[in-house]
Amino acid sequence: MTTSFPQPIGMSASWDPELIKQAGEVTGTEARVIWHRHPDYGLSRWAPTVDLERDPRWGRNEEGYGEAPVLTGKMAGAYIEGMQGDDPKYLRCASTLKHFCGNNTEVGRGWKNSSIDPRNKYELYLEPFRRCIEESGAEGIMTAYNRINGTVGGMVRENMEISESVIMKQADQKMYENKKSSR
16 A cells, blocks of 8 residues: 555645655655555556646646646656655665657557647756756656657657766766775
8 A cells, every 4th residue: 555645737726846756765765665565566666757747738748747747847857855865875776767758649649640849848848857867867758659850758868968977977987986985
């Protein structure tokens, strides 16, 4: 049994990142407890949804934090920080940002091409992902099915264009720390 919280779209209306961080702490702690009982379940959680809720017809709007990129980045970032914890040696659980990116149409999301001009790409769609990676240390990204300007959504580095320094240096550092601590 786990704790239920209001849907993220409702929690973000509070504009209270500390409240959302507390919900993340409970989620992360419960994930860790479940893992101790069932190690095969793992510690990776498919949350939070960071894709913007830009179309009210999208059937998954309740999973995200709204249509504002700064609010979404801040609230999702608080949830990540709570879930993962602040212990320097281990995570409570690993967050996974989803769905990267521009994938909020109900029909055809498995094959559609999302045409996003550069300004909207950087100022809207990529901004909450950037914040969650750079400011809150998100552990993973779940890609969407759609293409983004003709590029398969799974091509995260090509679509982020934030450069490898953000994603790969974090991954390399964590791999180094894990190898170092296992000696």
